[in-house]
Amino acid sequence: MTDFAPALMTDQYELTMVSAALRDGTANRRCVFEVFARRLPVGRRYGVVAGQGRLMDQLRDFHFTGTDIDFLRGAGIVDADTAAWLADYRFRGDIDGYAEGELFFPGSPILTVSGTFAECVVLETLILSVLNHDCAIAAAAARMVTAARGRPIIEMGSRRTHEEAAIAAARAAYLAGFASTSNMAAGARYGIPTTGTSAHAFTLLHDDEPAAFKSQVDALGKNTTLLVDTYDIAQGIRNAIAVAGPDLRAVRIDSGDLSVLAQHSRELLDSLGATETKIIVSGDMDEYSIATLAAEPVDMYGAGTAVVTGSGAPTAGLVYKLVEVEGRPVVKRSENKATVGGRKTAVRRHKPTGTATEEIVFSQGVPDHLSNDRLLQVSFVAGGEVAEPVPLAESRDHLRQCLISIPWEGLKLSAGDPAIPVTVVSA
Template identity: 55%
Template sequence: MNTADLGLPVDVPSTALFTDHYELTMLQAALAAGTADRHSVFEVYTRRLPEGRRYGVVAGTGRVLDAVENFRFDAQVLDFLRERGVVDEPTLQWLADYRFSGDIWGYPEGEVYFPGSPVLRVEGSFAECVLLETVILSILNHDSAIAAAASRMSSAAGDRPLIEMGARRTHELAAVAASRAAYVGGFATTSDLAAGFRYGIPTVGTSAHAFTLLHDSERDAFRAQVDSLGGSTTLLVDTYDVKEAVATAVEIAGPELGAVRIDSGDLLLVAHRVRQQLDELGAKNTKIVVTSDLDEYAIASLAASPVDAYGVGTQLVTGSGHPTCSMVYKLVARADSADPKAPLVPVAKKAAGGKTSIGGRKWAARRLDADGVAEAEVVGTGAVPADLADRQLLVELVKGGEVLSREPLDAVRERHIAARDGLPLSATQLSRGEAVIPTEYV
């Protein structure tokens, strides 16, 4: 696997150092104590949704699978750990041969989730599973947060397409992951070429205000762009005077001008005025694209406006106020010895402050009402009730260390749309509220 496929610089040999120091010191102590080989079950879940969110979106699973495959301690990484004295020599020797050989189950990417949903389950020896905690959480917490924001924006936009354009508002590698997550959540295109290259997401873009300011006049800038990119291009019309710019744009490109973009001002008012002006000039098919620090609330407020597409940046790549999902990776069951036949014992953290966990390997299913609409997320540790047997959510992703399959991103995107459509209508409300369906433990 080329590390470029993960959105990593080409000089990063693996994902093994995308972890916390204490994962390795736990490993060292467990190896010395003889407990490292105990069969263990870890689960990823969140205790609550971000405030005001009605559902979560599982995103980043494909990147998790790549990260697990690439989790290798090569000579350069081992030398770093040795020089820093992070772990002792026996532990370094163990790490040199590390290959995850366990099993991973999880919600299919694009699926929705709720508090307590076991969105990922990692099984194997304690030693091999504990090392994956940080990299798995860093991917799922980021990507799922962005996908949830994207889903809300997509729902607010309805049939109007959304353009992801937040690369300049976040870390360069996070921007690529954010673009992927946004596509899962319903965005149609991205401005980020790295995301297009790595994940096949359609890319778009034309010009910024700097291009207009470069030329001696707005007319010269529009002429240069149309001559180069054709009349179907999108002209940015708010550098100076919008009304004058629209008139000039149609004069130069003709009534078949592809689109105009508005990036400032009262977007609702300006969009109505521009639509009227375009129609009067005969450019009835010219579309209007709006940008300018949009979020799901701003998009919803423009529902009655003659806008054809939205470009979203900062609010998207920062999760629209919720940049993480607060997912955790907890040990929920383990054997009492290294004997492969040793039974699993449920374990759980018992603590005050809302951080209590529920032990045991879990299954999850979504119960539907008589109309086929989701009414509850059911999570259990025993036998699956017969009426939920065909509604189970977890699927096998990795078996014996081998990734079973990888899905096209378009399939993940379609799954999310179907999953969201299967929720009660109140799931798409932007008003404050609790999870749209309850989580029931059985």
């Protein structure tokens, strides 16, 4: 199996456009492309910007190798002139956009890519594949964090998605406020705290439940989590405390009526003297099931399938559109897919108390902002040079502050209008 560089993570139509533009002389026209969402997924009141850190890592290595070009030439996809251009390709333009952890709404210009037509258009698929995935995961995770009301959530969805998507999802979920991940690669690559319990298979391996629990405690100590629902939950809890003692760190419940089981489990643990033993629940958790457990004695949640699939919205619906050529605004007028021409700048307007009230997008021009406005775009790439990455912890804190700033209605899980309106102001 041959490894290919990130540059081949693209669609053929981009290379078709590059080939034609090189031939007719338009490839070097200065252009501006923008990434935005026309609408939020159904039921969502905000989007979360995530993925720029991963995107910049990919961009640093975005070039066409000899193997890549041999494949493209051999398949008849590009001609000799295009192959020569690709061999020399490095992005030498500028990229600005919303910081990771920023909120976005319909029409928010979350990423602006400037440079020649050819060097910008060839980035479309990579940019959209990274941002559409990570923004979707981060938005779903943020809703779960809100529903959890301060209780920690473990991301444990690696077995429900592609192996590389699992690592990206763990990163996006941690940015959104999850406490940890079960994915070792995400821990190693991004410094995310990792955690894990055990599966039912480990209990079934042993002759009986106490033997399985004793094995785990002997290996890991009492600061571990025992899975107690392989057979009978009440007896499982009794066995866990009999083996580990009342200072066992936690028990996990992965099935059944979690509301009822959490109540009964807490009562039983307390009666056994294990008043400090935590209860972790998992099993197809999403923001709605987490919210239903708000009043129950649950200490931590484990979320898997729902978070790595965007909890019903697996893509953020972002598009990458040309908005300016040689300083001239260009507008797409297709029905239901119209664009606003010109390079945009944006500010978030706030009350003196800090509550966000509106996002204002300026088409062609520098915004005339007020004292409580916050400029939203930052520089990621200047003249082809990628800026130093922002620490993930900083992006995580930025999102926390953004969520605090929007009106409380915007945090509801029910369907409704975007948390704040977006107003486009033309020059």
